[in-house]
Amino acid sequence: MTPTRFFLIRHAIVEPSARVVMYGDMDVAICSLAMAQESAAYAWLAARLPPGARWFHSPLSRTRATAEAIFAAGYGPAEPEVEPRFAEQHLGQWQGVTHEEMTRLLTEPAHPFWPHSAFERPPGGESLQDVIGRVGPALEEMAERLEGMDVVVVAHGGSIRAAVAHAMGLDPHQAFQLSVKNLSLTRLERHGAHWRVGSVNEEPPPGAAA
Numbered sequence: 001m002t003p004t005r006f007f008l009i010r011h012a013i014v015e016p017s018a019r020v021v022m023y024g025d026m027d028v029a030i031c032s033l034a035m036a037q038e039s040a041a042y043a044w045l046a047a048r049l050p051p052g053a054r055w056f057h058s059p060l061s062r063t064r065a066t067a068e069a070i071f072a073a074g075y076g077p078a079e080p081e082v083e084p085r086f087a088e089q090h091l092g093q094w095q096g097v098t099h100e101e102m103t104r105l106l107t108e109p110a111h112p113f114w115p116h117s118a119f120e121r122p123p124g125g126e127s128l129q130d131v132i133g134r135v136g137p138a139l140e141e142m143a144e145r146l147e148g149m150d151v152v153v154v155a156h157g158g159s160i161r162a163a164v165a166h167a168m169g170l171d172p173h174q175a176f177q178l179s180v181k182n183l184s185l186t187r188l189e190r191h192g193a194h195w196r197v198g199s200v201n202e203e204p205p206p207g208a209a210a
Contacts, residue, residue: 002148003189003196006139007049008160009152011066012038013182022102022115024091024125025156030062035069041183042073044204048185053150055080058087063154066183070154080154085138088156092125111176118172128158128172135159136166143190160186167195 012035013019018028049070055078057063067080094102099115108117121127142151155163157180165175167188179201180186187198 003191004143006188007152008186011062024095025088046074050150056083057154067154086155086159089158092122094122114176132162135162
């Protein structure tokens with residue numbers, strides 16, 4: 001049986017003004033200055049991704065812009081589809097507040113590697129457990145529908161961690177221990193009913209960084 005292969009890319013870094021707040025699934029722009037400096041990363045992704053793949057991105061403009069930059073860097077034209085189930089974690093009433101302000105809103109101790117607990121659900125928002133609960137079924141449905149195909153999804157740190165958590169059976173706390181950097185590549189495969197992880201947080205080799 002030919003596996004269904006998923007290539008998950010975290011969007012490019014966002015504008016500095018957005019990074020000072022908890023932006024969650026707010027529609028913030030990617031940083032134009034960083035984008036100009038990261039041409040090698042886009043070229044690496046364009047060469048690393050399989051030709052003829054089905055492309056998807058979340059409803060947020062930063063994922064669409066990242067996909068378009070990869071196309072322009074040498075992948076060639078493609079027609080990505082919007083997949084809302086891969087949106088970033090919705091932080092409810094925490095969205096738009098500074099990181100310092102948010103620490104006063106927590107009801108549980110923060111994760112060692114994240115500003116909040118993996119299990120805490122912000123008022124009106126989602127916990128990471130909730131994100132795993134929507135991304136996991138999305139992966140399964142897409143793997144069935146696109147069986148044997150290569151699938152590229154430009155998504156977010158939260159939804160990519162959720163995808164790996166689903167594939168490996170990790171709990172949300174463990175998922176927050178995964179590093180998923182901007183413009184990194186994570187590869188998952190489904191073989192029948194079983195998931196295999198090819199890589200997490202794959203980055204361009206040092207020689208491609210300039």
